[in-house]
Amino acid sequence: MDTEVYNTLRVQKRKPRKSKLERTTGIIFIIPLFIFLTAFTFFPAVYSFVISLFHYDPFFHSIYPVGFSNYISVMKSAAFLKSVENVLIYTAVVVSVQTFLAFGFAMLFNRASKISRLARAIVFIPAVVSPVSMSIIFLWVFSNAGLVNFVLSFFGVPPRNWLYSTTFAFPAIMAMNIFSTAPYFMIVYSAGLQSIPTEVLDAAMIDGIRSGLARFRHIYFPMLRFSTILVVILGVTGAMQLFDQIYVITDGGPARSTYVPLMFIYNRTFVYTGEIGVAAAASFILFVIIMLLTIAQRRVITERRW
Amino acid sequence: MFNGEQRVTRKPVKRVHKQARDILIYGVSIILAIIYLVPFYWTVLKAFRNSIFANFPPDMNPLSKTSLAYFLTNLKTVWGFGDFPLWYLNSVVVSVAVVAGSVFVGSLAGYAFARLKFPGRDLLFYAVLATLMIPFPVISIASYVFMLDIHWLSTYQGLIFPQIASALDVFIMRQYFMTIPEEVEFAAKIDGLKPWQIFFKVSAPMAAPAIAAATIFSFISSWNNFLWPLMEVHSLNLFTLPLVLNFFKGANGTQIYWNQMMTVNILTIIPTVVIFALFEKYFIRGISIDVSAR
Structure with a gap:
């Protein structure tokens, strides 16, 4: 009986620590993916829309907003x-x-x-x-x-x-x-x-x-x-x-x-x-x-x- | 079963019928395979010729002695064209780097999404899923401008990095990790292994078939990629094979030297076809997962 209580207590005590470790590992494991996705998918997707609102000529440094006239x-x-x-x-x-x-x-x-x-x-x-x-x-x-x-x-x-x-x-x-x-x-x-x-x-x-x-x-x-x-x-x-x-x-x-x-x-x-x-x-x-x-x-x- | 007489009378007829059907199906299969081989066979034939003016109909056996000699000459000419060895190396370096990066990043994330619990997991997974809805070509202009902004045009990192974030590899890996029985990892957990140790020592080695599928899939798509190198690379030093092929096409004005062109083409095609032949099973699994992810 005592050992049983002890065991449940022990499990309860250990569980949060373990899942915290799991949580940290999980986040660390997805960080590389999200760095790449953010830089090379999400950002370009938004950037694409932003550029579409500009007259954009990087070679002559002539960049100014034009609203929806490009569309x-x-x-x-x-x-x-x-x-x-x-x-x-x-x-x-x-x-x-x-x-x-x-x-x-x-x-x-x-x-x-x-x-x-x-x-x-x-x-x-x-x-x-x-x-x-x-x-x-x-x-x-x-x-x-x-x-x-x-x-x-x-x-x-x-x-x-x-x-x-x-x-x-x-x-x-x-x-x-x-x-x-x-x-x-x-x-x-x-x-x-x-x-x-x-x-x-x-x-x-x-x-x-x-x-x-x-x-x-x-x-x-x-x-x-x-x-x-x-x-x-x-x-x-x-x-x-x-x-x-x-x-x-x-x-x-x-x-x-x-x-x-x-x-x-x-x-x-x-x-x-x-x-x-x-x-x-x-x-x-x-x-x-x-x-x-x-x-x-x-x-x-x-x-x-x- | 319950009508013996009928069975007896019908059986021979059915067998003949079935045989005829088999012959028809295999016949059509073989004819179709031949039709699919013809363009490649002629590609080889062209590469085994000496001049732009093919004698018509030509020597149909590419393995004859003179043909082989022609091919070697073409190979030498092509190999000496511009910086061909460097271009070939570029293709290899870029593809290998893309594969290494995307498979590593993809299996870490795939494992996290399959096995580890952390806040916002499902939401983040949907975000990855959503990237499949954004075809690369429609964001390619912005990617190009981004590379221009950070001075990554005509660099290896500019060629490689945007190809690394592959939702597909994440799916292939996640799918596989979910099929590994949890008891295996549980045992490792009881032995006191930390989550990352479980990944590197237990789960990742068990996921070898999925890693193979992801590797082959990203290798072939990177090796065959044309649009991104075309936009990214503005220097001959960084050409990859698809760019070389396109460049070769226009190298002599309107005159196309088919024998040399097809030699380049064979050199481009061979790695992917060999890899496909060796790992057909994994590649096809990759496609079915790609498809089911959407």
């Missing part, structure tokens, strides 16, 4: 409006095709055999290769003596440089990016497919859901809803940030047919002088567009029941 000039800029239009079209096409393909690839490779695993690993390679390297490869694929013309020559189609055409340059870049991002999102669906218990499939079998179409309708579609939400939202966010490929391959041309918002932002900062404030305003607008799209998608997808 007005961005919204009035034909180049920016064109870039937003382009990126929205790009996003709509790329996200729908890549989501569809990602699902198809995941279904195709959803087997325990060696062939499937190897093929899946090969298909995944473009997802680990840098966008710049992929761009260099596809610069050749779509060039005059490139792969596309080589294949089309068998069908009697005359060669052309796809990337110099205002009609075909953007679709070519879309195709290239779908080629590399579909396998990336395939992983999301693969994980989703593996989380479907085999009992569900067996039970469905017994209930008479046998045809492929019925299985899609009653099993895969509802059970992979969460995967689809992720693939679509991440796809949209990623597509809106298109830059590397455009910069390397077309630089926004020909005739702004591949011009995207980040190209606009980059050019205002590094090509024009004294337009950093405008670039910051455009960044903020882009950020708002991405946020609104994300929120809208969450709404639409969570409200609707398939």
Whole structure:
């Protein structure tokens, strides 16, 4: 009895000391992360908005507040409006095709055999290769003596440089990016497919859901809803940030047919002088567009029941 | 089960049907894999040529003796182009530093969020979560101006530091630490180990697979990063490989020397593909966590 009381007392006495130590350790452990996050994420996010309210030209030391006039000039800029239009079209096409393909690839490779695993690993390679390297490869694929013309020559189609055409340059870049991002999102669906218990499939079998179409309708579609939400939202966010490929391959041309918002932002900062404030305003607008799209998608997808 | 006759009559038909389906699925899988290999195969072919004017159709075997000799010549030319060895080293140094920094910072924080109790923990964790909503490109201009302000443009620290704060590594680590049974740590606690000793001596070694996933993930994203070096670096001495590729593209005006260009490209691609091939499992786990974090 006495020892028991002693023990509880001891535990009670020791506990606060221990948790204080734990508290201090916890705080010390997150300090490095928050130093980096504050300096290189939170601060730039706020700073970005501040800069957008200034005429900002650090090279000529001409910095003065201009209110919201940068936003007005961005919204009035034909180049920016064109870039937003382009990126929205790009996003709509790329996200729908890549989501569809990602699902198809995941279904195709959803087997325990060696062939499937190897093929899946090969298909995944473009997802680990840098966008710049992929761009260099596809610069050749779509060039005059490139792969596309080589294949089309068998069908009697005359060669052309796809990337110099205002009609075909953007679709070519879309195709290239779908080629590399579909396998990336395939992983999301693969994980989703593996989380479907085999009992569900067996039970469905017994209930008479046998045809492929019925299985899609009653099993895969509802059970992979969460995967689809992720693939679509991440796809949209990623597509809106298109830059590397455009910069390397077309630089926004020909005739702004591949011009995207980040190209606009980059050019205002590094090509024009004294337009950093405008670039910051455009960044903020882009950020708002991405946020609104994300929120809208969450709404639409969570409200609707398939 | 309850209808024996039907089973007997249906079984052979079903087996044939299943076999045909298997052949179809594997056939499509293999064709798809080949389609995905073609661009890379042609990249290799180009790098194994001697001139810009490829004979068409070319020698399709990149491993023939003449091809190999061409490749070695291209490799020598490329290696002697500008400060290529330095650029390659830059890529390695920057990526390794980013990996070391972000994995260390990320595992400390991941452990704290998973296991240690301290005031404001959940709120701070949501703050980390919120950074995933801020894509780097939209704050890149401000980051660039910030670097300009503190005179970090065209410096290694300017290249490395902004890439270190990675919410993703925090998630990968936190997720894993939460799966380690608490009893293990409890035992260490009873042995009188302090919380940080438990982390370094017990928990961190147990989290090796998560550390591997975080390492590979941050290595590949840093190695492939283009936008930040493009903004940050205004001096040839600090070029990293994606910048080199872009520079090489325009180095001879409109004339592209495909054989040399693709040689550079192969040198850029190889490390990531090799790492992916070796640690595929961890990389894929990293992606699923990245995705589930959002």
